[in-house]
Amino acid sequence: MYSASDLKKGLSIKIDNEPYVVTEFNFVKPGKGQALYRSKLRNMITGAQFERTFRSVDTFEPADLREKKMQYLYKEEKKYCFMDNETYEQVFLTEEQVGEAKNFIIDNLEVEILFFEDRPLGVTLPNFVDLVVVEAEPWAKGDSVSGKTKPVILQTGYQIQVPPFVEEGEKIRVDTRSGEYLTRIKG
Amino acid sequence: MKENWRLTKNQDILHTRARMIYAIRDFFVKKNYLEVETPSMITAPIPEPHIDAISCGDLFLHTSPELCMKRLLAAGYPKIFQICKCFRAGERGAFHLPEFTMLEWYYRGMDYRMLMKECENLIISVAHNLGYGDAIHYQGNTLSLQKPWETISVRDAFACYAPMQMDEAVNEDLFDEMMVCHIEPHLGLEQPTFIYDYPVSGATLAKAKEEEPGIAERFELYMGGIEIANACSELTDMQEHHVRIEKVQKYRYSMNKPMYPISECFLRDIADMPEAAGIALGVDRLAMIFSNASVIDDVVAFTPELG
Numbered sequence: 207m208y209s210a211s212d213l214k215k216g217l218s219i220k221i222d223n224e225p226y227v228v229t230e231f232n233f234v235k236p237g238k239g240q241a242l243y244r245s246k247l248r249n250m251i252t253g254a255q256f257e258r259t260f261r262s263v264d265t266f267e268p269a270d271l272r273e274k275k276m277q278y279l280y281k282e283e284k285k286y287c288f289m290d291n292e293t294y295e296q297v298f299l300t301e302e303q304v305g306e307a308k309n310f311i312i313d314n315l316e317v318e319i320l321f322f323e324d325r326p327l328g329v330t331l332p333n334f335v336d337l338v339v340v341e342a343e344p345w346a347k348g349d350s351v352s353g354k355t356k357p358v359i360l361q362t363g364y365q366i367q368v369p370p371f372v373e374e375g376e377k378i379r380v381d382t383r384s385g386e387y388l389t390r391i392k393g
Numbered sequence: 394m395k396e397n398w399r400l401t402k403n404q405d406i407l408h409t410r411a412r413m414i415y416a417i418r419d420f421f422v423k424k425n426y427l428e429v430e431t432p433s434m435i436t437a438p439i440p441e442p443h444i445d446a447i448s449c450g451d452l453f454l455h456t457s458p459e460l461c462m463k464r465l466l467a468a469g470y471p472k473i474f475q476i477c478k479c480f481r482a483g484e485r486g487a488f489h490l491p492e493f494t495m496l497e498w499y500y501r502g503m504d505y506r507m508l509m510k511e512c513e514n515l516i517i518s519v520a521h522n523l524g525y526g527d528a529i530h531y532q533g534n535t536l537s538l539q540k541p542w543e544t545i546s547v548r549d550a551f552a553c554y555a556p557m558q559m560d561e562a563v564n565e566d567l568f569d570e571m572m573v574c575h576i577e578p579h580l581g582l583e584q585p586t587f588i589y590d591y592p593v594s595g596a597t598l599a600k601a602k603e604e605e606p607g608i609a610e611r612f613e614l615y616m617g618g619i620e621i622a623n624a625c626s627e628l629t630d631m632q633e634h635h636v637r638i639e640k641v642q643k644y645r646y647s648m649n650k651p652m653y654p655i656s657e658c659f660l661r662d663i664a665d666m667p668e669a670a671g672i673a674l675g676v677d678r679l680a681m682i683f684s685n686a687s688v689i690d691d692v693v694a695f696t697p698e699l700g
Contacts, residue, residue: 233486237613238595239569240443
């Protein structure tokens with residue numbers, strides 16, 4: 207159980223049975239008045255943002271969030287399907303919930319799915335994912351000046367800047383947090 | 394030598410702050426106020442519904458020097474001021490430090506209206522001393538210091554800015570929320586603003602208006618939306634002191650807040666309390682205004698987090 211003075215940016219709490227993350231937090235106290243906690247909260251299910259002012263007597267339940275290892279299976283009608291490899295339980299995420307991860311997610315990838323109680327909210331990819339380059343301009347020899355890059359398209363449809371020597375059909379390692387090229391994968 | 398940027402980054406502001414404090418002293422000394430020092434460790438903190446003291450052995454760190462300064466006033470000192478550290482438990486935010494610097498002064502024979510004038514004079518004198526003209530730039534606003542400054546009653550401020558009237562807010566127990574969310578952001582943006590005549594419920598030791606006993610002769614000064622000072626015509630009635638303090642004790646008890654002893658010395662000495670007005674001004678916050686700092690952290694060398 208949290209009290210209002212425990213709130214801080216990034217903390218997730220449960221209000222009316224839904225999970226919220228604190229995105230802004232300020233302690234205020236009008237002259238001779240009581241301490242108030244002005245907060246901005248984001249509903250982790252709907253994404254809706256709003257402001258709330260709490261008193262020090264207000265208390266909150268922590269949001270029951272947990273991550274579970276699951277495997278990405280396929281996308282169908284704008285829904286991403288994931289499966290628990292032990293129980294074969296399947297869950298679906300919307301495009302909105304998957305967000306930027308769509309750029310790096312490939313079939314059979316093992317990922318972490320964030321749950322609020324039984325409800326899947328989002329996906330966290332491994333930090334590094336290996337992806338195939340499906341479209342690239344051929345490497346013009348002599349164009350190896352350091353620092354120069356070229357855009358290529360990955361199997362997910364994501365366009366990324368890579369060094370000029372990366373060829374179509376090759377596999378590259380991408381950092382899913384920054385969306386940047388790391389290295390070529392041989393074999 | 395390696396520079397410790399955390400401790401040196403606000404050097405310019407600390408210079409402004411120091412010069413501001415010299416200027417404050419200069420103002421009061423020239424006006425024949427006596428500078429006093431009262432104990433930081435006291436047996437009984439001021440009874441306030443929403444201010445919590447930090448205990449220190451068998452004693453408490455004072456949350457303001459009010460009680461001791463009033464005892465001096467009652468003992469016959471006519472004009473006194475003090476600049477000191479005060480301590481309040483649990484107060485930390487963009488405008489709050491649990492250990493902060495307060496300027497407090499009392500003037501025998503004045504009421505809160507006269508004190509507004511003295512407050513204007515002080516801040517204008519300090520501004521001139523720091524090399525400012527008749528305006529201060531603070532966080533995107535230009536505050537004119539030309540007298541007279543804006544005054545607005547709490548009742549009118551509610552009518553202007555809040556979605557409900559003052560009495561309704563008091564009855565619904567939403568007074569503080571309305572002040573913080575709807576009223577404070579409008580105060581002191583073009584010139585410093587005195588907001589006055591507060592409900593007596595939030596002004597423990599302020600005198601009630603004769604013609605309207607539910608309203609206290611109390612004002613706050615705001616600059617740039619930030620509360621800078623709190624002042625009042627002081628309560629002099631002995632019996633009323635007992636009634637008010639008992640009410641606060643009951644409230645604190647009902648809210649499960651820490652209980653403090655009642656200062657018997659204060660209640661004894663206050664029998665001789667003359668008509669007077671007193672004011673507490675946040676020195677750190679005034680330094681924020683004069684140095685255009687958005688958070689209180691920038692006007693002190695050490696925040697509590699820096700140890």
